[in-house]
Amino acid sequence: MFKKRYTSSYETDMKKTIGKKLKKRRLQLGFTQSKVGNAVNVTFQQIQKYEKGTNGMSAFMVKRIAHTLDIPRYKVGYLIYKFNYGFKSKTQRNESRIQNSKTS
Secondary structure, eight states, X not given: OOOOOOOOHHHHHHHHHHHHHHHHHHHHHTOOHHHHHXXXXXXXXXXXXXXXXXXXXXXXXHHHHHHHTTOOGGGGGGGGGGGGTXXXXXXXXXXXXXXXXXXX
C-alpha cells in the first residue's frame, strides 16, 4: 500500500518559489515549456510540474535547467535565495558555541 510522504510547508514553499523564478526566466527568454523540456530531456508536463511546485528538482536538474535558461553558475543560488535566511553563518555558529561553553 502507498504511504503518503510528509512534506513540510518549508519544502512546499521552496518548490513553488523556485518554480516561479524558473517560469519568469523562461518567459523572459521567450521559451516554451516544450523547448526547455527538450533541452533537458524531460517532457513539457514535467517542466509544468516544476514551475507549479508540484514536483521538486534534483540539484542536477536545477543545473541543467539553469544552463538552458542562460543563468550563470554564480547566480544559480538566486533560485533558492529566499530560503537562506534560516541558516546561521559559520561565525554566528562559533559565537553561539563559545557562549554555550561559558555557561556550562
